[in-house]
Amino acid sequence: MVGPDPTKTEQEQSRALPPVQPGAALEAIGAGAYVVDEQGRILAVNSHAEHLLGRRAGDLLGQDAHDLLHRGPQGQPLSTTECGLRKAFHAGNPAQGGDEYFARGEGSLLPVLWTITPYDIGGRGAGTLVVFHAQEQAPDDAGLRPQQATESLTDFERLALLAETTTQLTSTLDVDEALRRLVALILPRLADWAVVDLITERDEVWRAAVVHADGDTLTHHEDLEGPMPPVPEESPMPLSQALRGVASALAGPETYRGAPDSGIAVEQRRLFETTGIHSAAIAPIRSTRDVLGALTLGRAGKPGNFTVADLPLLEDIARRAGLALDNARLYQRQRKVAETMQNHLLPQMPRVPGLQMTVRYLPAPDASQVGGDWYDAFTLSDGATALAVGDVVGHDLEAAAGMAQLRNMLRAYAWSQQGPPSRIVERLDEAIMPITDVTMATLVLARVTETSDGHWLLSWTNAGHPPPLLVTRDGLAHYLTDGHGLLLGTGVRTSRADATVVLPPGCTLLLYTDGLVEAPGHTLDDGLNRLRQHAAALAHRPLPSFTDLLLHRVRPPGLDDVALLAVRTPARDRGNASRSGS
Template structure:
């Protein structure tokens, strides 16, 4: 069995199977044996080929006289009906030579992604205990040991898979190992792959936790050379066992002294230092120590700890690669967030907020530019996917739309049709949603919106008196479907007047939809807050919307337009300053042609 991220693999399961000192069975939901460990074969005198595929009840369960037991009689397989852990000791299993072996057992439901997959049954030979007192003590100890080990395995798996960030994962992992594997645990990591700088991120103990936390923080740099075994493990990526003799040696570097300080403050007669690593690099070291004078670590325990640390290293590497991907995607998106044009007293503003998770970043974009006939465009879109590839596809679709819109003067519906065909025949970009609009009208107004909507949340129009309505027209299929599937559908052009001092908002679904709120509730919230902010300037309008709605999870793009008072801009003798490279410079005098670049703010930290 392995998790979706591959965090529990054959090596780890072998360590659990081989070193519990007990037999382990895995059964499916019908009770058929699907897996067993070597200890199970030894205890039952049967090869696994003779057991796998057979019904466990029919194959193994017997009465003392050798007769079969009715299936309705309680036993390990009741776990399949109750879906709760069960345990017991009054059970006899049939060995391969026909003899019976008394066992104690514990059965735990096996679930994967919320679905029942069967059960895990752990059992131990109970025949070695001759008298009742010895049987009772061994029974309790065995059950406690089995339960604790199974619980730790399950919890370690959960922590490695579900922790939100690396420090949280390491802190929770250290807490799980205390006191099962040691009286205290410390985690030291390198702060950068090619840097010798070190930091102690967590110390967990069964004793004074406040004193343990005082030991966290920056550490001396990793020395170029050192005889200290604890320091050597960071160089060699090999586990090290520290006994009393090793702990008595004088440290030969500041980092070794900082490691020795753990034992001086927290005590310890022995310890295991295992590297947090992958094949590519060593991220740090995990130290697990026991305090009792006669304490020690078995070879199996060292192996399990080393394997856990390696799994943690894989998670750290995945987090590092994910953050690098997020950084690249953010840079790519920011490079595409070009300055916004300002045309004839029309005011534009935009915001982009990256996703909280690197797994969510990707396909949202906005755009605005002048067309060859002097009309102003507004675009908002979202390419399917949430990763670096989605960001690349977004750039591809955005640039195709810019080129097609400039290429010829035609209504938005025809631009959408050509974009859909271009995506199908010249690009591997997947489906996308998009609103493409033209702002049309003479200098000074009145202004009109002409748009199409390819499966995107509708634009929101807010008048100066606080009335807000969604513009539901212009809907057509998602981009990437119509031409590919020969659906014969179209994108109808829609029109709406833009009253003086009105506010037009285009946005992506991350603003109105989340895992905790459906899109209908999100749209209602957006309309309510936008209406209340109708009198704010466009910059405050966007900032307040983000603060009030507080979107989470997906990335968010927003583009807003504010029209001027009626007549403002008509008859102006002087046009606003123009850049020589702007489209308006080649179309001076055309309606809507005066332009200046307005910088765009996004709500994230600079890359």
């Protein structure tokens, strides 16, 4: 969304949240943890950190972590060049270390082992997750005690793995991406096979991933993936118990050599025979509300067998996977509701003799970006045709609902007022704050009429929206920049301007939302120039083909949804056609 009011970006940033609330993710780590922003200020802290540091969260939040906590072995303050943790922070890469000291609330020193990794803090920029524990003691939770850990990993490597798992899995809202990251984290570090079975929302079991690690090369075995038999209610077999959320367990080929008690046991026997796994560890994937599936680690070429001491680490990883998958499913469910709502609310186009019209709505590929883009076209009471395209601030279900409110109000005002577009938008702006939930929005409202001599006249007003693009049939393209004014919802009362132009025969008028021209790392002018260039090159195409090819060529690698309305006038105006036939 563009316009002379710069608050749009601030509004969106203030509404943006990290994919998972930091507190929930940090508490799951089971060691001291806090998140800092790009300046090193503490944004979130868990209860383990409060306990280890002897400080309340309120005394930590907003403070510079280096100035508040980092000390030398005699308790002296450290410069940033003397502090290993601070130097690693500035490098911006995952790192780990020890022999550092944190200042506790009562003045004593806490020797710590620490690990840091980048952490997504949503619209507030890039952050860093710091995980630490007292150097003289093991962490107090999360199955990280030496006697309960995979032998090939040190205590600190396990701590780093769990911290990285939390960061990687909670920074995506896509289920497939979360599974890809999960597998990449555990292979080949813990095993050479990873299997993920998920319980769908219809209570069916789906083997979502069977992946083999050959060194650092990961290979999916699609022949072993797909639908699975239902979970038996009483089966004592390891995978069946895990899928019921009963317990974690160890398994091997011998586990499934007897007579199978269920279809799942048959599939497990096939898995062991096909992969050559000689030792497996299986843990439930749980959310706070339900069992979501099971995670299996298998060793075939990797030496050594899993033991009971390995299960707590696997359970911890599976618990973090459950938190991420549940969050992704909830968000994708909200996205589906918003998409369905939005598609049902977007109108059918009217039939206007002499004019061609096509419309397109493309939701953003990113699950977090469904929202308030819309288009509309309808016949007015005096026979003219109204065209509109707009964008309500926000990318969520609330924005989609606000879009419906705004569109319906615009229709009512446009039908009843029978005035110029500027007057209709002025009335809409007066009403938007007191009677809708919309905070801010942009909009282009146009009115198309056929004159007595067969020409088509366009009048429009622009409330902070990207300008319409007019393309002649000869490939001349220019933006209609007149009639521009403030976006809606600012509270500023001002007269809005109208602009008018006679549409050339065979021209194409393009109304669109900012998702078509805005892309990270590029200026708005870059996007507008790109749109104009490709629209001019496609001017000779039939209108549906013009629209589809333009979207394919121009649309950025989607961070936003796109609404587009294209109108084409007759190749020859009716007045000229009549005269040529007389």
